[in-house]
Amino acid sequence: MPVIHHSFIFHSKPNPFTLEKSENNLLKWLRSLGPGMITAALVFGPSKMTITSKMGAIYGYSLLWLVVVAIFFMAIFTTMATRIGVATEQSLLATVRQKWGRGAAVAMGIGVFLVASSFQAGNSVGVGIAAGELFHTSPVPWILFFNALAICLLFFRSFYSVLEKTMIFLIVLMLLSFITTLFWAKPDAAEMAGGLVTPEVPEGSLGLIIAFTASCFSIVGALYQAYLIQERIRINPAVRHGRNDSITGIILLGVMCLIVIVCAAAILKPQGISVTSASDMAKALEPLFGSNASAFFLIGLFGAAFSSVIGNASVGGTLLGDALGLGSNFSSKQVRYLVALVMVIGAFVAIRFGKLPLELIVFAQSVTIFVVPFIGTVMYLVANDASIMGDKVNKPFVKVFAGLGLLIIFALALVNVKELFFNNPLFK
Template identity: 35%
Template structure:
């Protein structure tokens, strides 16, 4: 009897009668998550904050300031709705980054076909081209405001060459990025202070939460959605999550310290931009400005004449810092779509990034005589044309039972995801009709 007992194999998860399924192990881990200290949770900050920082660029600032200057507080609701939808799409992408075996586009190819994955990568690349226009124009105009009399186009070329150099000399990037973050943080602080010093009409701002569409505001609304419901940034969040090798046990903490605050923070800042612009440029009877010099007046209640300098420096910082992740993301996903690897180091990714930078210069030079504000708003609006495909793919993949397992979408996540998809689809159709109608 004892021989029979001792000859029986031990009950372990890896063998015979004691085997525990992978899903059972995952459920056990999910019910007993590892407790993390405050500092260990902060270490999870990453992909969503990158997506949020990417949003808060020159296109975002320009469309928001023009909204406040031209329509007062009426369009604040667009930012609130866009931010809410952006949180849920980014959350889906983060979960996909946790669960996909290689990359999101590779998983799309496996599940939905090669050409669907190719279309997704090209879609992100085309959106990056549109964003490159705002970044190029913004960086040039920001420096031209700092050095009166200088050419914005000249500064655009210099900034583009500088970005290309930084991408080649990676050791410099960390230092430059920290300096730019400080500059943008100073401008963000000024917006917060200005929101109170400029004495806005908070009751009117509250009414701005009620959806209304003023006459002639559709293009601006589409631009606001294109920058604040940035589906390409949400799509790329899966790559950042995958690069950091995040696990399912970390998902809850990622949501708390990264996904929600990383997207909500720039949304709040954008709403404050509209509030300040409405208070300084709209309520005073000043017409919507046709140049950035008019927009720079928003900091006068805080810093007087120095406010224009702070605005120009911060605007340049937001544009220059956005140029880097924009061209990296566009080049990387194009490379992945074409089967050349999901890395920014591939030849295809580098060529794609170079083309994005060159495109920004080319459009800036071609439309040098046009209003920079109108050019940026139009470029941001055009991003909506490619967003429905990316939104649909994120939702479909987040519902893939075999791929997602316990991180598959719940019904309420699908409801909000579909609302986001329908919104960008409707706006893209309206934009197409406007373009065709001239």
Template identity: 30%
Template sequence: MTTRRRFSMGPAALVAAAFIGPGTVVTASLAGANYGYALMWALVFSVLATMILQEMSARLGVVTQQGLGENIRAAIKQPWVRQLVVLLIFAAVVIGNSVYQGGNISGARMGLADLVPFDGQYIPVLLGGLAGVILWQGSYKLVEKVLIGLVLLMSVAFLATFILTQPDWAALFAGLLVPSVPTGSILMVVALIGTTVVPYNLFLHASSCAEKWHSPEQLDEARQDIYISIPLGGLISLAIVATAASAFFGKALTIEGAADLGQALQPLFGDAATTFMALGLFAAGLSSSLTAPLASAYALSGVLGYSNSLKDKKFRTIWLAILSIGVVVASLGLKPIEVIIFAQVANGILLPFIAVFLVWVCNQPRLGKHRNSWQQNILGIIVCFIAVGLGARSIAAAFGWL
């Protein structure tokens, strides 16, 4: 007699927590405010693309018991190529996340400002300190539980706000099922996909799956986690788009960011909508403040051959440096445009490279019967083409060509 395993959220929830950050909240809000429900299909598409890549990443981690960074290091034999890849990962993941970490902490601060009667320059330090204390414990299980809790908080907060704004259900389902690209919206379509399909999540997922599961027989659990958690993250993004569409599209109101959305909801839908939006933004900022340093540490430790133990000194040094830079950026209100542009260019190059590498390594003999099927390869190649387009857009936007 076999016992049926009870499902529990796991590493894929970390991925959802990572891609639902303040940047995603802003992008989704602007998509809804400017184009209504018309671009919701793009999020559905991005969730499917993310699930394809994250399944490969999870399978790689569980079968090889190594993260993506370690697999890259093992697969690339030429020293100069390996050094080039290390430099690219450092530029895109480590430097990029250092800068974006400031936005994560600022987002959490904006949400907190609407929930408590005080705000000040010390709030980023407190939020950074909270994230640091959680990561310093060196317990994957603790990090996982905290992030699952934040994902569930985001789900309740953003879905409650969505319900309060009373969406147009006919327009919503049309936007989900009928792809359309309104005039001037192509860059927003790319942005919506780009906020969900991100390279550092592939490092985060492979390493966290290797931490949680230790046998290929557990792959079904890893896949079940993906099929639940990633769509849940997509549902949160959809709720944000629909909220902005209900509140702003076709009306004499404009927003420039997530904070504007929360404040403008109050006169339209009451204090409850503002509170739920603030809770969601706080959870989104704090969750990304945990996952960005963690993913960077996994990525760089892997390609450099360091230990990926959360208690290892070098591992801690990497995430602590990124977290500290984020606190400084958020506290001083800095906008290091040149560094952000550099990170965008590096990220634009890294995303297609990592996507192609992932498909390639998942066809290697070392995976045995767990290598990609022909169906998985076709889907992976399609996503790789998308990654190339996203990368080209990121580079073009960074240089002002768009």
């Protein structure tokens, strides 16, 4: 008699403990994104949108590879700053003060404050233009309104939490608007792939390559990551031993740069439209795809500008406060006042001149030339010091590529010295 085997299938219920654990892990990861998202949002401002639009409008897809290179080095220095923030109980400038003296710390703090204040006008102008063109009004009321709103946000009891949520919202807003624009643009996938994997330096592109690399590989933005991580630790000490993901935010920074270049290559280059500001892309979209396409891009421009208004001012105020011994976190009222001061300076210059004056650009660039290589070197030396970093010290891979990044920073500084002091009509 044949033996009949009965097979039973048991439909077990999902283990609630497993689900809870996976949900907890997801929540922990999402919370860990905050500092990296803030850095990405403050780096991706109106000037970045103008540069990337020009790259696509003039050179098509051929400079896409540059985004990958710049983002790689930005990720190296941002993760390095994250480890510095986790490894040390004190702020980075306090470590600099201890290692090299008060003068070095004060020079770094004042230098970053001056650079942030000088470039803040461009962010305020970007907010005003984006909102003004969306609603067909003058940019001035919007400059006043959004700077006032940003200053109000400063005085929430937990400003860091407000900053984190605001920046994540603005990043999502930018991504949605740019992806929608990309859908309308219908780029050439084969040319995109070629631009990503085949490094090419088209004739006449060196100036834009230098400008993009210097703005995307932002040492000041990377430096601020150490302060953001320590602010998270101050609010929740358990974060020190948890996951701190700074890479995702930097990858999103690269994705946004890629999308704007691709949109400009697909929309502006075929029409031969020259770009003088980020809003030129919105003007080009309207006759092709209608007012909705233009509005979506302007919303992205607004997100980029408003995130930089808050983020850039936060960097300048925090670093100056730390340099002057007034505190290094947002619990200090003096730090909040200094952040507000950067916003007020930017709004005043934006309304008074309607743009970032050439003299102010020259001043900011001249300060940047000396401050950025100094900051990069300081971060590299601190992160290589096992007595400070412990088990968070730079590994050989990071030492090599961060060293290459430093060489790029110094090369950019030398090129900027030549352009600023020898080829600038103001100095002739």
